[in-house]
Amino acid sequence: MSATFVVALALEGQLRLDDQPALHRAVALARHQSPGQGKLIVLACRPPDQRLRGPHQRRLEAQALACLRTRLAAAAIPLLHFPQHTTAAALELLAPRVRPQVVLHGQESRLFDDWPLAQETFPRVFGEFRRGLGRAPVPPLPVPDLEDLGGLRLEGPRGWLEADPQADAAAKHILPDPRSAFPFVGDEASGLARLGHYCLDSDGLRHYKARRNGLVGTEFSSKFSPYLALGSLSVRRIWQTVLDYEARRGADDGSEWMKQELLWREFFLWTAQRHGASFGAPGGLQNRQIEWSEDRPLFERWCRGRSGHLLIDAQLNELLSTGYLSNRGRQWVASHFINELHLPWTWGARFFEWWLIDAQPALNTGNWAYLAGVGNDPRSFKGPPRRFDLERQVRLYDPEEMHRRRWS
Numbered sequence: 131m132s133a134t135f136v137v138a139l140a141l142e143g144q145l146r147l148d149d150q151p152a153l154h155r156a157v158a159l160a161r162h163q164s165p166g167q168g169k170l171i172v173l174a175c176r177p178p179d180q181r182l183r184g185p186h187q188r189r190l191e192a193q194a195l196a197c198l199r200t201r202l203a204a205a206a207i208p209l210l211h212f213p214q215h216t217t218a219a220a221l222e223l224l225a226p227r228v229r230p231q232v233v234l235h236g237q238e239s240r241l242f243d244d245w246p247l248a249q250e251t252f253p254r255v256f257g258e259f260r261r262g263l264g265r266a267p268v269p270p271l272p273v274p275d276l277e278d279l280g281g282l283r284l285e286g287p288r289g290w291l292e293a294d295p296q297a298d299a300a301a302k303h304i305l306p307d308p309r310s311a312f313p314f315v316g317d318e319a320s321g322l323a324r325l326g327h328y329c330l331d332s333d334g335l336r337h338y339k340a341r342r343n344g345l346v347g348t349e350f351s352s353k354f355s356p357y358l359a360l361g362s363l364s365v366r367r368i369w370q371t372v373l374d375y376e377a378r379r380g381a382d383d384g385s386e387w388m389k390q391e392l393l394w395r396e397f398f399l400w401t402a403q404r405h406g407a408s409f410g411a412p413g414g415l416q417n418r419q420i421e422w423s424e425d426r427p428l429f430e431r432w433c434r435g436r437s438g439h440l441l442i443d444a445q446l447n448e449l450l451s452t453g454y455l456s457n458r459g460r461q462w463v464a465s466h467f468i469n470e471l472h473l474p475w476t477w478g479a480r481f482f483e484w485w486l487i488d489a490q491p492a493l494n495t496g497n498w499a500y501l502a503g504v505g506n507d508p509r510s511f512k513g514p515p516r517r518f519d520l521e522r523q524v525r526l527y528d529p530e531e532m533h534r535r536r537w538s
């Protein structure tokens with residue numbers, strides 16, 4: 131009888147089965163390398179470069195993991211959870227019980243597999259990036275058939291095979307605020323349901339361009355970001371669904387604008403990868419030296435939502451209570467932090483990264499650096515950072531002060 135051939139899939143923060151290329155490779159290897167003897171195990175570890183997640187995102191992560199565990203259990207495939215360990219460290223712990231013959235790693239969901247430009251020639255500006263695309267995003271893969279790949283008997287400490295009690299306690303402790311613009315569950319099934327609802331079953335996508343600057347409620351924007359940050363929804367699946375919408379109803383402002391925003395995400399992900407540490411350094415990609423005021427008491431008040439500016443404090447209260455903030459709200463808060471308080475932008479970015487339910491370091495840093503005038507904003511290459519006139523913004527986007535009344 132031939133020996134069992136074990137393939138481990140390390141999710142690396144990609145908490146879904148849909149459009150998971152590494153899962154396809156794992157299944158193919160397990161089936162063909164050793165017909166009938168191939169077994170799959172799945173590891174959920176801390177990706178090596180991932181900082182500790184904040185409380186709102188941890189709640190969602192626990193939901194996404196619970197859903198995955200149930201779906202894998204249906205095929206008798208164990209999901210081994212090592213919240214504190216990297217994949218390499220987890221494999222060492224596992225070694226006395228099982229040594230997988232092959233370990234495959236999940237990769238962050240992106241529209242393109244690679245971006246061929248070298249660091250020196252990588253576009254500094256989004257428009258240039260977009261014009262240089264010249265190819266269509268890679269289409270998503272379906273969930274592969276997992277039958278017969280489970281059943282590996284694996285005894286381990288309780289925590290590996292069951293929900294992490296600490297993470298669960300944290301998740302339960304922080305119930306979503308009923309006023310939240312993101313009252314949803316973070317697992318894959320909920321992400322796909324939201325995608326179908328927003329793009330196909332409601333007028334969400336059709337009105338996206340007109341409504342995306344809203345501040346209150348679930349429908350002013352897609353709310354895909356928390357799913358994307360956890361990898362419980364694939365960006366290629368979103369793009370494909372937008373194409374399905376266009377095939378049914380025709381392309382319109384809403385679908386075009388959604389594709390544009392997904393390309394912004396792609397732009398920041400590749401930019402962060404190409405530039406490494408300078409992307410998040412205080413001087414940013416421009417290596418620009420700016421004098422900031424390192425006023426810690428002011429920063430501490432701001433962190434508690436007590437900046438003294440009613441509009442900003444309402445935004446911060448929403449962020450602290452729910453983890454979600456509209457794109458407009460994020461821009462206002464960052465612009466005020468940078469231009470009025472003159473606090474170091476990296477402090478604000480770090481604070482956002484802890485509290486945001488969709489915290490994604492490359493997108494967070496890219497947007498903060500852009501607004502601080504050290505990143506990819508072409509206007510800032512030769513002048514000061516862009517500044518939002520908050521009084522005017524409120525008249526435009528919250529004339530009846532709905533947001534302020536809700537969160538003051």
Ligand SMILES: Cc1cc2nc3c(=O)[nH]c(=O)nc-3n(C[C@H](O)[C@H](O)[C@H](O)COP(=O)(O)OP(=O)(O)OC[C@H]3O[C@@H](n4cnc5c(N)ncnc54)[C@H](O)[C@@H]3O)c2cc1C
Pocket residue numbers: 342351352353354355356358359388391392394395396398455456457458460461464482486488489490491493494495497498
């Ligand atoms: C200071 C600041 C910090 C931010 N930090 C994050 C972050 O940590 N994580 C995060 O996902 N987004 C971040 N954003 C971008 C944007 O605010 C959110 O992606 C968006 O508000 C999420 O809600 P949504 O999914 O409903 O967005 P929608 O408007 O429906 O957009 C759809 C998708 O497009 C992408 N997208 C939209 N706007 C942007 C943008 N400005 N930059 C890059 N991608 C974009 C996102 O993946 C988003 O889910 C930040 C923006 C600012 C100004």
